[in-house]
Amino acid sequence: MSTTHREAYGAIRAKDSIVRTPAKRLSVWKEHAAGYAFLAPSLVLFGVFLFYPLFQSIYLSFHLTDPRGSVAAFVGFDNFTQLFASPAFWNSLEVTLQFTLLTVPAGIIAGLLLAALTYTKLRGTSLFRFIFSLPVALSVSTSSVIWMMLYHPTTGMLNFFLSKLGMSPVQWLIDPSWALVSVSIMTIWMNSGFNYILLLSGLQGIGSDIRDSARIDGSGPFRTFFQILLPLLSPTVFFLTVVSVMNAFQSFGQIHILTKGGPAGSTEVFVYSIYKEAFVNYQFGTGSALALVLFAIILLLTWIQFRFVEKKVHYQ
Template sequence: MSTTHREVYSGIRATESVVHKQAKRLSVWREHAAGYLFLAPSLVLFAVFLFYPLIQSIYLSFHLTDPRGHVAAYVGFDNFTQLFASSAFWNSLGVTVKFTLLTVPAGIIAGLLLAAFTHTKLKGMSFFRFIFSLPVALSVSTSAIIWMMLYHPTTGTLNYFLSKLGADPVQWLIDPAWSLISISIMTVWMNSGFNYILLLSGLQGIGDDIRDSARIDGSGPVRTFFQILLPLLSPTVFFLTVVSVLNAFQSFGQIHILTKGGPAGSTEVFVYSIYKEAFVNYQFGTGSALALVLFLIILLLTWIQFRFVEKKVHYQ
């Protein structure tokens, strides 16, 4: 092949290479454009209902507002300084921590026990599975109304049974010593359906050959559950722990319906403090500062759980 032919051939190959690269780049660009097109509705929803409120909250947290929510004056970090110096802030934080400790472990343990009970192949288990998963179908307001009737000081079912046992009636939602416990019991029941369904699904995802091998090796049902099944179930338990802590720190509906933060602030959790500060006292700047503090607390707790607790998780 002559030099001229080689040059022509090389030029053709170079042109083909450039055209191929441009076509490949155009194909990648079309794929990215199609991906962003499908993501566009979700991005719009996130922008409207998540990103914009977050930016607006940050902006308002550095300002004082009038009762109509209009910015009145720039105050810098004064809203945060007043929060950390307020006894109401620390009370709501303490109540939220107590509420979390009362509801999260109890809810997971209850769901685990119910899932272990109905995972057996006895007759009638399908009926119990339906009953135990029923709370997931009820809204917060419906659950709160049901428990409000149960907790009624004179006509409530719980005090009726206490009277039959010869015990004095309990002021479930009026006594500061019982109010947070009462809300926690109702919350554990309300979340039990979701916890139960996830934990039962996790147990059903563990192969029968593992149980058969443990039974052949002489392992009893209790030992098999705690030493074999529970470690295999740890990813589900970890997920439930993270979600339950998030839900506990964001609880509002049942507290607003049953106690409205009372009596004497004994059930005033963090989110209710935000609601009261912003929509009762019309202090939107302070309410926004509270919301940002809650966001940072939840972010820190989630990071701690993924950083330290996840090490105990056994993935198959």
């Protein structure tokens, strides 16, 4: 092809690209518009139920409110300084940390034990899988009512069994030294279904050829589980740990039904303090400040877990 022909061909291609560019841009714009149209319902829901309450909480945290909940005065950071100077704030933070330490490790270990017992295909395993998964189908209120009957000081089954063993009855929900432990036991049971299903799915996702290879090499069941299967299950355990910590810091329903934060504030977790401040005392400014502090704590704990704990996770 001669130089003249090349120049003419290049001119034609340039002209075609100029002509087609507006049409291309219109096509791309239509694709983007269609994408945002499909996302619009979700964005509206997020805006109404997530972003608006968040911005409203930030706004209210800098104000005082009257008994009707209306904004009365701008106080700046006074709500936050009063919170950090309040013994009730530090008590609720301490109780929440204790509750998290009592429920998260025990819940994951219990789910891991049940999953390890039932992930193999044996006769009758399906029945046990169904039984161990049942708590996930119960609501917080239903679970709380069941355990309230079990914890009853005179007619509860737990004290009945203790009496048969010759032990004195325990005031499960009335004694300050037992109240948080009792709520934690109920929470571990309530979350056991979700933990079990997730960990069982993780174990079943590990190829059978890995277990067969370990068996051929002479590895026993305990060694195979702890040295081979558990490291391969670490991504599931890590995800479950992050979710469980967030859920523990946001627990409210079972505490409200079983103890209402008592006795003597021994079960008053962070979210229950927010509820009392905002919807009992009608101090929406202080309640919003508490909510923002809780958000910051959960964000910090999640960042710490991803920054340091994730290094121990073994991805295949």
